Amino acid sequence: MPDDITEKVLDLIAATKRLPREQVTVNSSFEELGLDSLDAINLIYEVETEFDVSVSNEVANSITSVPQLVEKLKILLAESGSSTQGPPK
Amino acid sequence: MGIISALGLNLADTWTSLRQGIPGIGPIQSLDISKLRFQNGAEVRDYAPEQHFKPDKLDLLDRFAQFALIAARQALADSGLKIVPELAGKTAVVTGSCVGGQASQDSGFVAVYKNNSNRVHPLTIPRTMANAGASHISMEFGISGPVYTISTACSSANHAMGQAFWMVRSGQVQAAITGGSESPFSFGLLKAWEAMRVVSSDTCRPFSKDRRGLILGEGAAMMVLEPMEAAIERGARIYGEIVGFGMSSDAGHITSPTFEGPASAMRAALLDAQLAPDQIGYINAHGTGTPGNDQTETRAIREVFGAHANQLAVSSTKSMHGHALGAAGALEAVATVMAMREKIIPPTANFTTPDPDCDLDIVPNQARPAEVEFALSNSFAFGGLNAVLAFRR
Numbered sequence: 001m002p003d004d005i006t007e008k009v010l011d012l013i014a015a016t017k018r019l020p021r022e023q024v025t026v027n028s029s030f031e032e033l034g035l036d037s038l039d040a041i042n043l044i045y046e047v048e049t050e051f052d053v054s055v056s057n058e059v060a061n062s063i064t065s066v067p068q069l070v071e072k073l074k075i076l077l078a079e080s081g082s083s084t085q086g087p088p089k
Numbered sequence: 090m091g092i093i094s095a096l097g098l099n100l101a102d103t104w105t106s107l108r109q110g111i112p113g114i115g116p117i118q119s120l121d122i123s124k125l126r127f128q129n130g131a132e133v134r135d136y137a138p139e140q141h142f143k144p145d146k147l148d149l150l151d152r153f154a155q156f157a158l159i160a161a162r163q164a165l166a167d168s169g170l171k172i173v174p175e176l177a178g179k180t181a182v183v184t185g186s187c188v189g190g191q192a193s194q195d196s197g198f199v200a201v202y203k204n205n206s207n208r209v210h211p212l213t214i215p216r217t218m219a220n221a222g223a224s225h226i227s228m229e230f231g232i233s234g235p236v237y238t239i240s241t242a243c244s245s246a247n248h249a250m251g252q253a254f255w256m257v258r259s260g261q262v263q264a265a266i267t268g269g270s271e272s273p274f275s276f277g278l279l280k281a282w283e284a285m286r287v288v289s290s291d292t293c294r295p296f297s298k299d300r301r302g303l304i305l306g307e308g309a310a311m312m313v314l315e316p317m318e319a320a321i322e323r324g325a326r327i328y329g330e331i332v333g334f335g336m337s338s339d340a341g342h343i344t345s346p347t348f349e350g351p352a353s354a355m356r357a358a359l360l361d362a363q364l365a366p367d368q369i370g371y372i373n374a375h376g377t378g379t380p381g382n383d384q385t386e387t388r389a390i391r392e393v394f395g396a397h398a399n400q401l402a403v404s405s406t407k408s409m410h411g412h413a414l415g416a417a418g419a420l421e422a423v424a425t426v427m428a429m430r431e432k433i434i435p436p437t438a439n440f441t442t443p444d445p446d447c448d449l450d451i452v453p454n455q456a457r458p459a460e461v462e463f464a465l466s467n468s469f470a471f472g473g474l475n476a477v478l479a480f481r482r
């Protein structure tokens with residue numbers, strides 16, 4: 001069972017790319033989901049806004065899958081000390 | 090020719106920096122950048138607008154239009170061409186600009202969105218419109234022929250110069266002032282570029298393995314075009330000749346380039362110039378320093394030039410004057426023409442590490458003496474719009 005952060009990321013991907021929610025899984029690559037480079041930038045922007053984090057260009061450019069995005073996001077949330085509080089909204 | 094750029098306020102200074110491989114890239118000084126992810130830009134430095142314009146005229150001119158006028162004044166003075174009444178209606182002004190007067194628009198919107206003002210300055214529209222530069226050139230010199238501005242993102246200036254070239258070549262006009270101008274340093278626009286994640290966190294390293302993106306630049310360059318016979322007859326200083334123009338659209342993705350589109354535009358320019366690929370000695374590359382462009386441009390050049398690609402010098406002067414968006418092609422046209430005239434190819438500055446995906450002779454860091462008879466200058470825009478000019482010494 002995915003945790004709350006992962007669930008929220010999956011929701012964001014489905015909403016951003018207008019995909020059926022069940023099509024977005026914890027192991028999906030962006031390519032499998034049909035996300036190109038511009039979609040990926042859009043998605044990371046949505047994640048930054050939702051979780052109130054800032055993703056550097058180097059990290060953003062290295063993310064090509066859902067598990068990578070979730071992993072990097074959890075690291076950023078841990079660094080900002082809000083990982084146990086879940087999404088701010 | 091006239092030019093104002095991060096490398097200098099005129100042609101002589103700009104060319105000195107280009108031939109010496111000295112970048113005009115540094116920390117952005119015109120704005121508070123504490124809330125930006127990137128810190129560096131290629132700004133025009135030591136520029137005092139009041140030395141160029143009276144106060145009442147300055148009120149009308151966004152920085153991008155100031156640059157357009159300054160470059161046009163320099164170009165016309167350098168050319169010796171007088172816009173006499175008989176010529177006024179037969180002269181064109183075609184300029185490129187991607188974002189127009191962004192700083193003027195930004196400050197107008199700050200007034201209503203942030204400062205709770207219920208008014209925006211009435212000159213916001215005439216200062217912001219992308220054709221302001223062309224219109225002010227027309228008004229200052231009394232040029233009453235075709236005057237317009239092309240806005241095709243990073244290809245704007247090449248599209249503009251190509252159109253002007255075709256109008257002069259076909260006899261639709263007797264002369265043209267053409268080029269591009271840009272001044273993208275407004276906070277809102279910089280944040281938008283930041284969001285695109287294509288701006289480098291350090292500097293612009295085209296074709297280098299460790300390239301991290303583009304560096305935004307500003308400035309303007311303008312050229313006076315006229316038929317060769319007319320220029321010779323009046324004893325003009327002739328810098329070079331535009332001999333071909335080609336354009337294409339990727340019809341692909343709004344921001345990811347293809348190699349087929351740029352290759353098609355280069356082929357079209359060669360065809361228009363009636364040149365064979367192996368006659369080209371130098372390409373001033375689009376060479377933005379983004380991972381995507383430089384790899385794709387390399388592939389496009391290899392596609393068009395085959396084995397001759399190994400004999401070509403290819404450099405990106407954006408490594409020095411930055412990416413001036415709608416003015417980029419104009420700055421690079423000046424660099425290309427001067428390279429042929431002065432027999433020195435300006436380098437790709439800031440180069441550190443070869444990239445197997447960019448395996449061209451990119452003239453790293455040091456300018457190179459070379460006799461070049463024909464050259465291309467590439468511009469490829471977001472939106473997949475490609476425009477290539479062919480030049481002769």
